[in-house]
Amino acid sequence: MFCIGKFKERFSKKKKKATTVSGKMQETMALINFFAYTPGLEFVNGWKKSYRTAFAVFTNAAAFLITSYTLAVSYKSKESSILTGFFAFNGMVWGKLIVIITKHDGFMSVVEFVVKVFDSNPTGPRERILMGVAKLISYHMIINLIGFATGYAIYSAFPLYDYFFLGKLTLVSPLLLPCIDPTTVTGYIITTSFNVFLVSFCLNVCISTSALFFMLVDAYGGLVSLIEHDFSEFDEISKRKHVARNSDEKMRNIMMQLMDVSRFSNYLHELYSVISTVQVVVSAIVALVCLGAYLAINFTNILGGFVSFYTEMLMYCYIGQILDNTNMRIIYVISQSKWYTYELKYQKDILIALYLAQNMQPIRIAGMIPLNFETGLMITNKIYTVFMFMLEFI
Numbered sequence: 001m002f003c004i005g006k007f008k009e010r011f012s013k014k015k016k017k018a019t020t021v022s023g024k025m026q027e028t029m030a031l032i033n034f035f036a037y038t039p040g041l042e043f044v045n046g047w048k049k050s051y052r053t054a055f056a057v058f059t060n061a062a063a064f065l066i067t068s069y070t071l072a073v074s075y076k077s078k079e080s081s082i083l084t085g086f087f088a089f090n091g092m093v094w095g096k097l098i099v100i101i102t103k104h105d106g107f108m109s110v111v112e113f114v115v116k117v118f119d120s121n122p123t124g125p126r127e128r129i130l131m132g133v134a135k136l137i138s139y140h141m142i143i144n145l146i147g148f149a150t151g152y153a154i155y156s157a158f159p160l161y162d163y164f165f166l167g168k169l170t171l172v173s174p175l176l177l178p179c180i181d182p183t184t185v186t187g188y189i190i191t192t193s194f195n196v197f198l199v200s201f202c203l204n205v206c207i208s209t210s211a212l213f214f215m216l217v218d219a220y221g222g223l224v225s226l227i228e229h230d231f232s233e234f235d236e237i238s239k240r241k242h243v244a245r246n247s248d249e250k251m252r253n254i255m256m257q258l259m260d261v262s263r264f265s266n267y268l269h270e271l272y273s274v275i276s277t278v279q280v281v282v283s284a285i286v287a288l289v290c291l292g293a294y295l296a297i298n299f300t301n302i303l304g305g306f307v308s309f310y311t312e313m314l315m316y317c318y319i320g321q322i323l324d325n326t327n328m329r330i331i332y333v334i335s336q337s338k339w340y341t342y343e344l345k346y347q348k349d350i351l352i353a354l355y356l357a358q359n360m361q362p363i364r365i366a367g368m369i370p371l372n373f374e375t376g377l378m379i380t381n382k383i384y385t386v387f388m389f390m391l392e393f394i
Helices: 002-012 021-037 051-073 078-102 104-119 124-166 185-239 241-297 300-336 344-358 373-393
Strands: none
Touching: 021 104, 021 124, 021 185, 051 078, 051 185, 078 104, 078 185, 078 241, 104 124, 104 185, 104 241, 124 185, 124 300, 185 241, 185 300, 241 300, 241 344, 241 373, 300 344, 300 373
16 A cells, blocks of 8 residues: 555646756757657767667668559559658658768767756856746747647647547558558558657657757747847946956956857758758648648648648747848847947957957858748748649649
8 A cells, every 4th residue: 555655646736847047958859858768869978879870870761662653552542642741751851860870079068068067057148048948938839839730730630630540541641561461451540550659759859850950949039048148247347447457357257158159050961951941841742642642632731741741840940040040139139238438459459349240141051042031931932822722723
């Protein structure tokens, strides 16, 4: 009875939410690693390739082979056109897996730097700034997860509804398994279960990668807010000549933070240029395939894929817009400082700071098109144009 009481006490005890900025960041990383655990891509110290990483590679390879098998079996049928979206989705997951596995040290160096910044500001106004950043990260991650969850629910719900309430063996996707007859109840359950598992597994890769991107860009904006706070303090210090001895240390700290922000920006560009390109291009392709499948063969649940991928594309463009705005904000913060009241040696530092700020590059799709909301609206317009053409044609 004592053991049973302890067991109930352990599971009935509610987990307390973190009240410090450091604790908030730990919660954020724990959530990201929750999704990254299944494919073995955790962003933790001492990470090594494991059997889960190997299984993720195997699963993605199996998805490609099964998609190819389905194309060979159903060639020239209307359903085979949907497989274009599955090939694109498979390519996107491959891209993210390869980038994360090959550049994991780069991801960890940025994550460790962000965690260090949050840990080193436990109190005072800097802590309040970072607490606001932590809340913003939570909002962005919630919106992202809602988009995935909504799309996944629509994708899975319609075939299950047909099966349980109408008795129809409606497949969740056109993917077929060798030696499995989906027209029988047993074959239908096996095929549907495999499809649901495959999409769920691959979504873990997508969610963890996207969530980390949102966290890093929001943290990047938080670093700029800290620099803005330090500049305002330096303005006050420069007015009081009797504390001028603190000016050298304060300006040195500001310049070090600007160098950190510059390196941060370069890391984001290096780590997420390929991922963003793959994500946006594939999202546009899959969105069009989903709309075409709905019009051509009334494949209703494929609209769930449209919701997930279109939402994810917009979120990437939105976060790219935040990155662009943050880069412009650095220049604004520096130019709005009262640099003209500084000593000459500090004015030279301001010139270096402006040079650093003006040379921060945005993330570009395929190295050409900036990742921002304007690009997202342009892609939306193209999708709408093609959809109207399909509507007239079909």
